[in-house]
Amino acid sequence: MNVTESEITTKHRESSPALNVYLRIRPFIGNELERGESQNLIDILDDKHIAVRLPPTINNTLRVLPISYNEYEVTRIFNQECTQQELFEQILQEPTDEIFTGSNWLLCTLGLTNSGKTHTMFGTNDDPGLIPQCLQRIFRNVGSNIDANVVFKPIGLENMIPTIDCDLNMEVAVRNYIFKDDKSRLRLPSIIQRQNQVEDLSVEDERYSIWISFFELYNENILDLLVQPKDMKTRKNLRLMQNDHSTIIKNLIQIPVFDLKEAENIIRFGFANRSTSKTNLNEASSRSHAIICITLITVNEFDEEPTMSHIYVCDLAGNEPSTSGIGKQLTETCNINTSLMTFKDCIRVLNENQTSKKQMLVPYRNSVLTSIFRPFFIGRGRTIICCNINPCATFITQTNDLMKFSALAQKTVIVPNEAKIANSAVIRHQRKSKNKGPKRLGRHSVSKEKNMSRLDQTESMNEILNEKSISYWKFCAKKALDILQKQASNRRNFLIERHQERVQVVEYLLNQREQLEILTDDKQSLTKQNEILSKNLRLEQDKQLRTQQQYNTLVLNESQLRQKLLNVEKDQREQNQLHQEEVQSLRKQLKVIQEQFEHLTDEHMKTMKEIEQTKQNEQEREQYLHDEIQRLKRDLGLELYRKQDAEKKARMFEDKFHHEQTEYQKMQYDFAKIKHELKTIQVKYDALQQEMIDIHQNTKTRTPDVVQTFVDRTSTITMTEEVEPPKTSVRSKRRTNDENENEQEIKKPKLITRSSSNASTYATPRLCQPLDEPDSNKRPKVVMRNESAVSTKQTKTKAQNPKSESQAKPKTTGTRSRTKKETKESSPTPALASVPIQHESHSPIYATIQRDRSLDRASFTTVAVDLSTVQPAPPNDVSNATPKTSTFKRIQSFFRATPTSTSSTRTNRVMQIKSTVVAFGSSTPTNRLPPSVVKIPGPTVVPTATPSMTQKVSTPKSKYNLRTRLFNNPIAKETVEKKTQITKKPSRARK
């Protein structure tokens, strides 16, 4: 190549477009998402840029490759949502239109197996792929101008020959087989295309014939796919004949088609014959490269030679990531990978040749595939590569390689080499390509050629006859003129018809233009709407993408959760096993326990029977006890009734006792008053005696009678004083008696101690007088009362039972003030509750009222009376209990013996004093007491003897004398008045 040629090539390269490389990413299919193949490793940056994120991997040298993020640029990227129609419009529509201008195109799909190459090329009935849409576009462009005569037949990429010169038997046979059901399509030359239904975009003065060939490269063999099924097994490998100017596949069946349906049927027929098999990754994996060659021959009426253009659509077999198959499949895989490798190498070399000065040899011949593609790589056609991307994360490395290749191919520029084609002289028709401009051909051209050939024959005959004669030339000229005239007239008629047609077409076009304007307006509005919708669509797509990403994340999480679930299930299984073992052991234990339980149940039943028996016995016993209780209750009622009765009686006794006590107190008071009076009287008496002695002394001197009387009396006194010293007077005697009395009173035990059996035996109920006080004169004398003999006996009984006595102690007279309830509630424990009658007593006399249960229930203990005398005496001995009575008598006697003014009276009184003295000296003064006083027991112990005794002894006269004397004596008078007052008081108190 000289300098000029290289410069031209460089200029061409700069002006020429590069390879069109498209990426189409298929959506996830099957269970790919479930397998976690979506990991967002592919990122579409925009329409032309894509990025791949490679996870860390281990290469052959066991080195961990880091995460890499690779960006690539291609012509256009189509995502998962791209439809087949959209893809066709973007990829193949323009090339399809350009083949009508004579351009040759190669479209091949590249990619991993199962990446959607076949789907992209062929599609489905409902969603046709690029090939059906390409055919549809071609036939729409052809319109009604299909060449029914099929004048030329293509031979290889660059050549064509008239059909008249070739054998079409094979094509006819295949058509007959393919369209056996449609007889109208059988006769090949006479087929008339009816394209009224299809939109007609053709140019009127051109006629088109379309030829389709369909073959596969299987294990580096070229195998025709448009053969009858019976010949499939016997089909032979076709020979590829190739030089610098042409590439011809010898004996390749090329079938002319006259409408879209025929084309589709033929494609479908050939596709059915294609080699496919099931692989690990694809149910119907292509095991060969399928190539469809659509040839368009355009015959223009005004052009001398027809033009021919091709579009090669190639569905390459998938690049296998691993050679995992065996035998035939392994061979297929190896051949596929080799051919694809060669294809990529060719592109790489071409790309390198663009920049390097040293041009490397492109390895076209390394595979049949690249040999067939060679015309396109050397500039006789343009190439489109559609790379299908498998989005699975498993094949991300292969996908990355494919993208890398795509980016490289996209930068590869192939300079068109059509000038060379024009200069070549393989076949005449080939040289007349589209660069020479349109030339009318068609039927008229063919007839013209036939006429010309006839003329040539005539001329040759004339020449043979006489080539140099004038007639020969005239004849020739005339003939030529006729022919020219005929041609001119034909041409004129043709032009007139054509003009008329064109007028109609113009009118039609004007109408169409108006409609087009309307449609344009509509289109604009629709475009706006479309833009809005596109925006919305984009937003929706973004949303969908986000959703998809979320979904992918969820799927990933789900897979992780599943893994966890599996682990958990595994753990659970192990636990279940353990549990089962435990359950078995527990069952054994349960059996043992059940046996024990049954045994215990039997025992329980026995025990229950015994319990029932015992219950019955208990019930009987209970019944018996109940009867007993009833009977005891009745007895208790009776006892209670008796008790109430006894209590009533006791209350009566208490009332009586209280009454007697009151009376006794009064008596005591009276007695004290009387004693006091007595002392006063004694004083007066002493005074009187002294006075009387004085008088007596005075009268002694006067009268011997008086002396004699005095002597008598003195003798009497002397008689009396034999016991006592003679100097002691009566008063001293009285004093002595008083002292004795007082001594007796002092010596009286004021307290009845329990230690003293006698004292306790004769304990008096309540009579208590503080006799041990120093001044006994100031105190009332105690009048002791003795109770009945019965009480004495009972007291004795108490003494025998100290416990009952101690219990009886709290029962004092003082308790009478208490309520019945308190009396009942009083505890039986010993408690001293002696209440003094008038003064606080140091010698309490206890009154004990006790219910003696040992005795008759109706009876109560009587009140025991303790006389508490100095000399313990039996209770019946009342002599000691009546000292006061003796004193009383002594006083009475004193008053009786009170000396009067007369001597007789004085003598009587002295006698009485004597008797009184005698009486006081008696050890048994009680004998002289009236029986009412001595009488024991008695309801009252009021010493009623005093007034009676006084009444008995005193005479009215003596009373008078005494009273007179008292009234005469102022001191005695006062004493009497006091006495009267004192005696009146008890009566008031009694009231």
Ligand SMILES: Nc1ncnc2c1ncn2[C@@H]1O[C@H](COP(=O)(O)OP(=O)(O)OP(=O)(O)O)[C@@H](O)[C@H]1O
């Ligand atoms: N764009 C798409 N939309 C929906 N499904 C698709 C798409 N692309 C591919 N497929 C589905 O993917 C599966 C594989 O597709 P296809 O057979 O075309 O892959 P391939 O690249 O031709 O594989 P091989 O190279 O092994 O022949 C098919 O079931 C197909 O329907």
